[in-house]
Amino acid sequence: MRSLRRFLTRLLNPAARRAQDERLREEIEEHIALQTEENLRAGLSPIEARRQSMLKFGGVEAMKQDYRAERRLPLIEDLLQDLRFTLRTLRRSPSFAAVAIVTLALGIGANAVVFGVLNALILRPLNVPQAETLYELERASDKLGIESYPNYLDLRDRNRTFDGLAAFSIGRAALDTGVNPSHVWVYQVSGNYFEALGIQPYLGRIIHPSDEHGPNSAPYIVLTYAYWRSHFEGDRSVVGRTVQLNKSPFTIVGVAPPEFRGTLLFFSPDFFVPIVEQEQVDGWSVLNARGNRCVTPLGHVKAGITPAQAIADLNSIGSDLEKNYPKDDGQMSFLLARPSLYGDSFSGPVQAFLTGLMLLAGLILLAVCANLGNLVAARAADRSREVALRLAMGAGRTRILRQLFTEAVLVSLMGGAVGLWCSLILLRGLSTWQPIPQYPINIPVSPDANVYGVALLLAVAGGFLFGAVPVRQVLHTDPYQIVKSGSIVRVGRRLAVRDLLLGVQIAICAVLVTSSFVAVRGLLRSLHSNFGFEPRNTMLVNTDLNMAGYRGDRVRVMQKRMIDAMETIPGVTSVGLVDAPPLAGGGNPRWNVFTDETTDLRPSNALAEALIFNISPDYFRAAGTTLLTGRTFSWRDDKDAARVAVVNREFVRRLFGSATNAAGRYCKTPDGTRVQVVGIVEDGKYNSLTENPQPAMFLPILQSPSSSSWLVIRSSRDPQQLAVAMRNQLRDLDGGLPFFMQTWNRGLDTVLFPARVATLSLSVLGAMGAMLSISGIFGMAAYSVSKRLRELGIRIALGAQRHAVLQVALGGAFKLLTVGSAAGLLLGILASRVLASIVYQATARDPLVLAGVVLVMALLGLLATWIPARRALSIDPAILLREE
Amino acid sequence: MKQKADVLQGTLALMVLKTLGVLGPQHGYGIARRIEQISGDLLAVNQGTLYPVLLKLEQEGAIASEWGASANNRRARFYRLTRAGRKQLQVETQDWEQTAAIIARFFEVKAEDLS
Numbered sequence: 001m002r003s004l005r006r007f008l009t010r011l012l013n014p015a016a017r018r019a020q021d022e023r024l025r026e027e028i029e030e031h032i033a034l035q036t037e038e039n040l041r042a043g044l045s046p047i048e049a050r051r052q053s054m055l056k057f058g059g060v061e062a063m064k065q066d067y068r069a070e071r072r073l074p075l076i077e078d079l080l081q082d083l084r085f086t087l088r089t090l091r092r093s094p095s096f097a098a099v100a101i102v103t104l105a106l107g108i109g110a111n112a113v114v115f116g117v118l119n120a121l122i123l124r125p126l127n128v129p130q131a132e133t134l135y136e137l138e139r140a141s142d143k144l145g146i147e148s149y150p151n152y153l154d155l156r157d158r159n160r161t162f163d164g165l166a167a168f169s170i171g172r173a174a175l176d177t178g179v180n181p182s183h184v185w186v187y188q189v190s191g192n193y194f195e196a197l198g199i200q201p202y203l204g205r206i207i208h209p210s211d212e213h214g215p216n217s218a219p220y221i222v223l224t225y226a227y228w229r230s231h232f233e234g235d236r237s238v239v240g241r242t243v244q245l246n247k248s249p250f251t252i253v254g255v256a257p258p259e260f261r262g263t264l265l266f267f268s269p270d271f272f273v274p275i276v277e278q279e280q281v282d283g284w285s286v287l288n289a290r291g292n293r294c295v296t297p298l299g300h301v302k303a304g305i306t307p308a309q310a311i312a313d314l315n316s317i318g319s320d321l322e323k324n325y326p327k328d329d330g331q332m333s334f335l336l337a338r339p340s341l342y343g344d345s346f347s348g349p350v351q352a353f354l355t356g357l358m359l360l361a362g363l364i365l366l367a368v369c370a371n372l373g374n375l376v377a378a379r380a381a382d383r384s385r386e387v388a389l390r391l392a393m394g395a396g397r398t399r400i401l402r403q404l405f406t407e408a409v410l411v412s413l414m415g416g417a418v419g420l421w422c423s424l425i426l427l428r429g430l431s432t433w434q435p436i437p438q439y440p441i442n443i444p445v446s447p448d449a450n451v452y453g454v455a456l457l458l459a460v461a462g463g464f465l466f467g468a469v470p471v472r473q474v475l476h477t478d479p480y481q482i483v484k485s486g487s488i489v490r491v492g493r494r495l496a497v498r499d500l501l502l503g504v505q506i507a508i509c510a511v512l513v514t515s516s517f518v519a520v521r522g523l524l525r526s527l528h529s530n531f532g533f534e535p536r537n538t539m540l541v542n543t544d545l546n547m548a549g550y551r552g553d554r555v556r557v558m559q560k561r562m563i564d565a566m567e568t569i570p571g572v573t574s575v576g577l578v579d580a581p582p583l584a585g586g587g588n589p590r591w592n593v594f595t596d597e598t599t600d601l602r603p604s605n606a607l608a609e610a611l612i613f614n615i616s617p618d619y620f621r622a623a624g625t626t627l628l629t630g631r632t633f634s635w636r637d638d639k640d641a642a643r644v645a646v647v648n649r650e651f652v653r654r655l656f657g658s659a660t661n662a663a664g665r666y667c668k669t670p671d672g673t674r675v676q677v678v679g680i681v682e683d684g685k686y687n688s689l690t691e692n693p694q695p696a697m698f699l700p701i702l703q704s705p706s707s708s709s710w711l712v713i714r715s716s717r718d719p720q721q722l723a724v725a726m727r728n729q730l731r732d733l734d735g736g737l738p739f740f741m742q743t744w745n746r747g748l749d750t751v752l753f754p755a756r757v758a759t760l761s762l763s764v765l766g767a768m769g770a771m772l773s774i775s776g777i778f779g780m781a782a783y784s785v786s787k788r789l790r791e792l793g794i795r796i797a798l799g800a801q802r803h804a805v806l807q808v809a810l811g812g813a814f815k816l817l818t819v820g821s822a823a824g825l826l827l828g829i830l831a832s833r834v835l836a837s838i839v840y841q842a843t844a845r846d847p848l849v850l851a852g853v854v855l856v857m858a859l860l861g862l863l864a865t866w867i868p869a870r871r872a873l874s875i876d877p878a879i880l881l882r883e884e
Numbered sequence: 885m886k887q888k889a890d891v892l893q894g895t896l897a898l899m900v901l902k903t904l905g906v907l908g909p910q911h912g913y914g915i916a917r918r919i920e921q922i923s924g925d926l927l928a929v930n931q932g933t934l935y936p937v938l939l940k941l942e943q944e945g946a947i948a949s950e951w952g953a954s955a956n957n958r959r960a961r962f963y964r965l966t967r968a969g970r971k972q973l974q975v976e977t978q979d980w981e982q983t984a985a986i987i988a989r990f991f992e993v994k995a996e997d998l999s
Contacts, residue, residue, distance in 0.1 A: 023961065027912055027935065030960050034913040035931075037956070058930030066936040 024067060032057055078399070082406035089407070096379060097411065100372055103775060104415025104462065105422065106768055107368035112423035112447075112455045114361040117430070118354045119454075120265070120445040122347075126340045127259050129198040135307065135336035136263075136298040137165075137314065143348070145337055146293040149275070149286065151321060151329065152190070155297060158317050161310040164196035165299040168263060171281045174547035174738040175270075176244035177231075181548075181738045184227075185440050187262050188275040188282075188295075191218070194256075196299050197263070203228075204239035204254030207274050215287060218274040219250040225258040227270040245273070247549030247736075248280050263298060265340040268440045282546065284707070291328035291670065292589075298339045307336050327670070330603040349837065353758065356834065360765050363508050367769065369462050370501035371776040373469030376408060378783040380470035388479040401474055408467025409460060416459025420452065427451075435753055469501075499812065503820045505776050506857075509769035510824020511831060513856050516766035517849045518832040519759040526755060531583060532648070532684015534624030535744035538712060539719035540581065541566075541726060543739035546707035555707050558734070560635075562711060563616060565729040571715045571722055576619030579706035581744075582686040583751045588612055593697065595655060596666040596674060606670075608654040610647070610697040611686050614704045620646075620681060622712040630663035630679030638702035646679040651695035675699075688751055690837060712744070719743055758835065770860055777864035781813045785868045789875065797877035809872035810865050821857040828853070896937050898980060899923065901946060901965065901973040909964040911954060912938065938963060946972050 035053035036046075044052060057063075068077070090097040125131030137155070138145040147155070147167070156165040167190040175184045187193075191209035199206065202225055211218040221243070223232070232238045241252050250273065261268045275295065279285040286292040301310045311334055318332030341347035380387070387400060427447050434442045545555045559577055566575040580588050592606035617633040619625075628649065637644055645667075647655075652662045666674045675697075683693045715722055723741060730739055749756075785792070792805060800808075829844040836843065844850070896919075903918045904910060910918070915938075916931045941947045946969035954960035965973070 024935065026959070027961050028932070030911065030954070030958065031913045031916070031931070033958070034911075034954070056931055058932040060932060063930075063932035063935060066933065067939060 024064070028057070028060065078402070079406065082403045083410065085403060086407040086410050090411070093379075096375065099775060100375065100411045101415040101418060103368050103371060103772060104412055104459070105419035106771070107365040107419070108412075108416045108455055108458050108462065109419030109423040109426075110364050110765065110768060111358075111361045111458055112420050112451055113426050113430075114354070114357050115454050116423065116427045116447050116451045117443065117445050118358055119448070119450050120443065121341070122338075122351055122354060123450070124448070126263060126265070128263075130300060131339075133300045133303075134197070134298065134339045135301060135310070136296060136339040138335050138337045139331070140333040140335050141331045143335070143337070144293070145296045145298075147295055147297050148290050148293050148328070149295055150288065150290040151293075151332075152295050152297050154321060155314060155317055156190075156192075159310075159313055161302055161305045161313040162299040163302050164192050165297055166190050166193040166196035167275065167295040167297045168193060169275065169295045170264075170267065170269065171278070172544065172547075173246050173281045174544070176247070176736070178243075181244075181736050183547075183738050183740065184270040185267075186281060187269045187272045188278055189272050190275055190295075193272070194222075198300075199260050200257065201254040202257040203236060204252075206254055206256070207272065211274055212276050215276050215285060216279055218276055219245075219248065219280070220253045220274060221245070221250050222254045222256055222272040223252060224256050224261055224269060224271055226261065226268065228255045231270075246280055246547045250277075250280075263296075263339055266441050266443050268442065270440070284546075289328075290325050301336075311336060326602045349754075352837075353754075357761055357765075360512065360762075363511075364765060364768055364772065365458060365462060367505040367508050367772045367776070369466040370505045371466075371772055371779065372408075372411075373466040373501055374776060374783070375779050376404075376466055377470045377473060378779065380404065380473050381783075381787070384473075384477060387474060387477050391477060391479040397475060401471060404470060404474065405464065405467045409463035412459045412463030412466075413456075416455055416462070419459075420455040423447075423451075423455070435749075435757075439750075499780075499816055502776050502780050503816050503823075506773050506817055506820025507824035507827065509766075509773035509860075510821045510853065510857055511828045512762065512766040512769035514825055514828025514844060514849070514853050515831050515835060516759070516762035517852050517856075518828070518835055518844050518846070519755070519762045521846060521849055522835070522843070523752070523755050523759045526689045526752065529689070530684075531689075532625055532682055532686075533582065533744075535748055537717070537719055538622070538624070538714050538744040539722065539726065539741065540584075540744050540747050541711040541713065541730070541739055541741045542709075543711075543730075543737055544708050545737075548734055548737045550707060556702060556705060559616070559701065559709055561733060562709070562730070563618070565733055566711060566713050566726060569722055569725045569729065571717055572713055573716050574618050574622040574714045576622030576712040576714075577616035577701060578619050578623075578710050578712060579614040579701070579708045581623070581710050581712065581747070582613070582684055583689075584710070584747055588686065591697070592670050593651070593655060593695070594668040594670075596668060598668060601668065601670055601672060608651060608695040610651055610695040612704075613696060613698045614701045614706045615698050616701050619698075619712060622714045624714070625684065626682045628680045628682060630677070632679055633700040635702065637700040641703070643673055643675045643703055644678045644700065645675045646681055646698040647677050648681050648696045649683045650693040651697060652677075652680055654695050685751075689755065762835075770856070774860055774864045777813055777817065777861060778868070780816075781810055781865045781868035782871075784812060785809050785872045792872055793875050793877040796875055802873055805872055805875075806869055810869055813865055814861060817857065817861040821854070824857075825850070825853055896934070897941055898973075898976050900934070900937060900941060900963075901969060901976070904947060904963060904965045905970065905973050909952075909962045911952075911960040911962050913960075915963065941969070944972075945969070 032050070032053050035056060036049045039049035039052050040046065042049075126134060128134060136145045137147065139147075146169075149167075152165070152167045156167075159165060168187050171186050171188050173184055173186055174181045189207060191207060191212040194201075194206035195208065201222070204222075206222055207218070207220055211220060223238070228234060228238065238252055239254060242249050243252060244250070256272065262272075273281060276287070278287055286294055301307060314334040315332075318329075318334060321329050322332045338347055341350060390400060391397065424447055427445050430443060430445050432442070434440070545558055550558050563575045563577055566572055582588075588611045590609045591612050592601075592603050593608045593610045594601055594606055598605055613619075615633070617635055617637070620627055620632050627646075630646070632646060633644065647662075652658075655667055656662045656665060662677055662680055664676065664678070666676050668674055681698070684696070685691060686694050686696060713719065713722070713726065720743065726741065730737060788809065792809060795805060795808065832844040899919050899922075900915055903915050907914070907918065912934060916934050919934075920931075938947070938949075942949055942963075945966060947963050948966050949961050949963045951959055952962040
């Protein structure tokens, strides 16, 4: 109680401080006056009487300090004092402050940005109620979070461990609200989707399980909030309105809440429709195809059930399905994955990449700290006279250290604030960035409290880290020696530690430079590598005839008309059509393929899982794919003709072993159809640039129809110039046909995206690392020159040659640079193996990369030591020796 | 070193309380004189150390202070014991006597007494 009262008085005290100081002064005066009178009475002279009474009173300053300590909270007061002092000293050395704040801003900002992305994609749970129990189902065999609809129904109805298992898949459709028909992205959801996730409507109602009465029974739409705002201007009367989705009527029943944009983090759909409407949306229905995996199941695990129990439950259903449907279902064992990133096969690399990036950013910050540690240590050495003086006057060493740490942490917090501010701008930009124009993909990385917290933590930790560097130095200061003989240059272990820090930093920089070079080279190479087709001078026109209301045979007729129309445009050399071109973001189904002799068509007996492309006769010529042997298709390869296929070399290798007699042989598809291989084409890249050769099978579009149509239009000149003509031709054919047009090179952006991001990130980090190394080497060299100025002057006076002076002044820095670079280069070569999974053919065993790294590091050294070297060479021994 | 200062301060506070209890309101110099008279060496030098102790006691509410006129009619700050201070003096006197008695007994003990 008593101490509480004291604490409160002290806390409130600063206000009354002046008055109290005055009161103390008066009391002291009175005390001394009374004592002096007493002494006078004892017979002392007036001067002696006052002197004696002062002596008796004791040290006034020490007492005052005690008095103040008694009066207030010394910790806080000291802190304020240190802060004021720090601000004063920083204002006196603005260059140090600027360098420290900028480098720290770089380091902490980089960390905040990377952490912001990591936080948004990996750490932050999906924005739905009770996200911690929400899981996505994925197959253990391929880690893909997709299941066929019939399998999903079995899992939903037979599991005992989930609170409702929902499912969704992404589809694309054309929406006609009476104005221009436009492409939209829709979530096709199971009836229980919203209920299982616990989503309440913002307006109107959501889709309920009771809406479903078999296929095509629920033509309802729930809009996302964003689409409602952007396309219906937030009109509340939109509920109940009927719109045309792919030419069939749908009713808008509600609007989803603002914070809910589906269950994939990076994908923002336009609206939700029941999955039983799949035939309307996609133009076909696989709701009865047990072998066609197309929906992503997810749900909340029941309270009290562990994930392991849920998996066991699912697996028992799975093994049952395996037994009952051996033809359709391969290995049916399950895993539970994060619900937001499409299963582990996708989230795995994302997570690995972001973790790697975080690690690199952390290394950058470490480099910053090492760098600033050097600077701070150099500063402490420069200030050794001041420190010695303070020690001599009775300051405690802890108090001096506290002041140094206050300075370090203050600088770090300032740098952190600047860095955080920059990173917030960057993250905001990133949140609205849509990397691939055709897809509504973006990364909602809006920063939250976690990001701020991490930045603050890093700033404080960083401050303590580099502030700790000069601790030993201060603890071992001998005030007597320093005050007597000036600052002493000691060459010993202390410098060795500093050298090590800088060496590590140079090595880190070399690692970053190496990996960014490797990434850039890989990216350049992948732009000019052989994809198995030729993207130059080619235009892609993507449309889905189903969206425009074409069904059945009309699709085939329209496709032929489109091809013919395009061929009439002058400058067009060939036109092909494919249901989904390679490297356009996937979408090609895979079929199990069997040898002709196989009779038991279960998945485990398949020799290959081939990617299927449905193509028009002229596709290979338009795409620039080389036919190795045999023939391509003609329009006579239709439904009535024998089933034929063109396959790639890898397919032949898997199925027939050698290519010599492959043409003319037969293989079997899962439904038992015998297909004759009539031609063989070169291998290509189909899903990603880094993939291994994949077996592919091309089928004539007349035998294997598809409403999804990509026209591949090769021209003899820049296809952009023909865009208007193509547009007009398509409008003439059908004004209500929504289509998307881009050059094939632009279309490749999708597959190059990961490599581009990796390269960009590495380049940015590499540039930052280089900047840090420059400042680090610069600091060290400048320090070494200024500390040995006298020695260098003597050497010059004695007739040392320029190169000898440089050797003495900068030899250490260059040795560090060489060793650090070599170590970094080696590590970088090792690191490039990790990179190879993201960037096509990333390898450091490339003379250009190696030479580039060596050149960059040498340039870096030259740049960093230029000014110190000039200073060392321009020493005038006469002036210098006179001054000292 | 720190501990010695604490002990000193603790005893000094008790002496201040006792002085005020016996003599009634006093200014700083008066308290210092009194303590010097009784304790001899303790306040012969560093009389200033008294003032932080006075402040501490005042903050704890054991004493109160106000301006008044000293013997030669000058402005001086007078300290007096409050009710809480009186109680504290009582309790601490008791504590101190107890402690002193125990310590004294320990010093009286000889080796043979402990066997």
